[in-house]
Amino acid sequence: MAKTKKPAGKTNQGNVVASSSATPSQQRGGKRKLVSQELENEVPQSTQSRREPMEEEDETNPYHVHIWKSGSLNDFKKDLQVQFFNEKIKGIGDRKEAFICEREITDHEFRPFGIIQRFEALGWEAALKCYDGEKTSMYMDPIQEWMASLEVTWGKSLKNMSLKGYANGKTVIMSGATLKQIAKFDSRPSAGYTYPNADLLFKRPDRHPEWPNMLVELFEPGKGGQMVRDDLKLPVRLMLLFVVQNVMPRRGDKKGIRKWEIPILYSLMTGRLKVSFTHLVMMNIWEARNSKGKKIIPHCRLITALLKKNGVFDMYNKATERDISPFTLKNLSKFKWELSTTERYLKLEQKDTGKKLRALKPDARVLEPGESDEAFSDDNAMGMNDELDEEGENEIDMEAEAGIGMISWVHTEPRGAYITSRGIGDEMAKVIQQARTPDWSDFPGFAQVIYDQNTHHRELNRLESQRIQEMLTSLLDRSGRPTSDTL
Structure with missing residues (x-):
């Protein structure tokens, strides 16, 4: 029986297949293979050292049907590469x-x-x-x-x-x-x-x-x-x-x-x-x-x-x-993340773990002097049945100051404590913001965090030194040390 020739580049289903028109004459003569290397940036070896791909031919078939068993597709002849790739995609269903x-x-x-x-x-x-x-x-x-x-x-x-x-x-x-x-x-x-x-x-x-x-x-x-x-x-x-x-x-x-x-x-x-x-x-x-x-x-x-x-x-x-x-x-719900909001915060709860990520809304209003922020462990933040352990690890604060772009991925204290490694107060936030250099916004994200952490630590040291100095002064005054009024 004579073999019927199909239109070049198409199968009965309309998928691309190997054909003489699918591969222009300018294509390469030799081939290279991506060979495993220990060193970064090293160009793969030539084809002389590559391993031969595993291919089978069905000898009972007069047309010798080729089958891709293993190895890299790039190691086969060009026409077989096109054929095997299309067969791989077709096999998905x-x-x-x-x-x-x-x-x-x-x-x-x-x-x-x-x-x-x-x-x-x-x-x-x-x-x-x-x-x-x-x-x-x-x-x-x-x-x-x-x-x-x-x-x-x-x-x-x-x-x-x-x-x-x-x-x-x-x-x-x-x-x-x-x-x-x-x-x-x-x-x-x-x-x-x-x-x-x-x-x-x-x-x-x-x-x-x-x-x-x-x-x-x-x-x-x-x-x-x-x-x-x-x-x-x-x-x-x-x-x-x-x-x-x-x-x-x-x-x-x-x-x-x-x-x-x-x-x-x-x-x-x-x-x-x-x-x-x-x-x-x-x-x-x-x-x-x-x-x-x-x-x-x-x-x-x-x-x-x-x-x-x-x-x-x-x-x-x-x-x-x-x-x-x-x-x-909203698309995060497909991946078991649930979004909720409060007056000042966006919160994402991971449903498998019950833990939450929390971020300050970009348009959140500035707190009035002396006004407390939202409690991290309130019902809206944590859910009615969630229990917060003493380190507050059920909720993570991805704190972003509105309009500034500082991002701190840190655990937060459940009660809004003042200055700890898990959170900062309004006064400290103001000090950190004022200490930033004009090119701070050009720093990589991790460098911004490190810069702000250094400012935070310097200010903590300054406050501690000030507290100690005030304490010593008070003790000396109570012990009868002469003051400027008696000199």
Whole structure:
């Protein structure tokens, strides 16, 4: 029987497949593989040292059907790469579930909780926006065609990495430079961004010298061995939602934490490790394409923006409806966070633990002299059935002074105590604010906190010295020391 030839680039279902027109003649002759390296910024080895991929041919089939058993997709011949990638996506069942779309984060709603400031401190604020101009639609065919045809160029270092793919007959390159034409990604170049390789990023991030400190910083005391979100400190647990949504999008078990998410969370929470966001995007896309087990296409809205900029879309592109509406505080209910408000505060309760995050409203009125703030343990704040232990650990204050932007992720005293490591009074807050230098707002988030803590400690020392001096003076006066009136 003669074999019927199908239209190039389409299956019966309309999905992209290997064809002579899907891969332009300019494509490379050789291939490179992302090889595990111990050192950051080291370019992967050449194909001479790579391991052969596992592929089977069904000898009983006259057409020798190829099957992807294991190994990196990039190690196969180019036509098989396209075929295998499309088969991987088709195997999901509901194809659109493979397309992971970022969500635009509502700035004014999450800024009081310090989320936005931590992205800004790393120069990652552009990661919280979307640039495809879409509100309800996603274009799966050109995105999948581009992903299936991807090839990588490493350059002299990982900083020069770029991805090249083809869609609707056009060549589209993703690199740090082309992404920055879309938005101001990595906006703090003076921070000295790093560019980890695949081994350090995905396979063995626990080899990073800061790994023990990361676990201490992110997890509750004594936790971290199971790598589950229930063991995360509460502010970190909230931040994980934004990492999974916009930084390193993924599907799968949201109760578990992936190892590669630990350094990213550590970067956002402390500012001590600065990784290029554009590098994370490209590495995540490349890893998702080449891994047989990762049946996803991440960063779909950023890919769409890049394809649009290169004139890929035309009137024949079929749109798929998708909920890509902005992400708001109300959306947190899906993840078991419940929002409540009082006169001065926003409060998020994590329903699994009963613990709350609390943030001052941006428009909160200034307290009158002598007026007490809201009690942290009142029924509205804690819930009728919640019991606050003596250290107040059921509620965490993510304190943001209205109009200033100071963020302190600290435990708070339940009764509003004056000056402790868990809270400050109005007078101390005024001292801290007045001590800030003009360029304080340009500091990374963690540096702002350290600066304010130093001011806090200096003022505590000054007050203590003053108290001791006054006490000594009083004792001397009572002992009959001559005063200026008797001299």
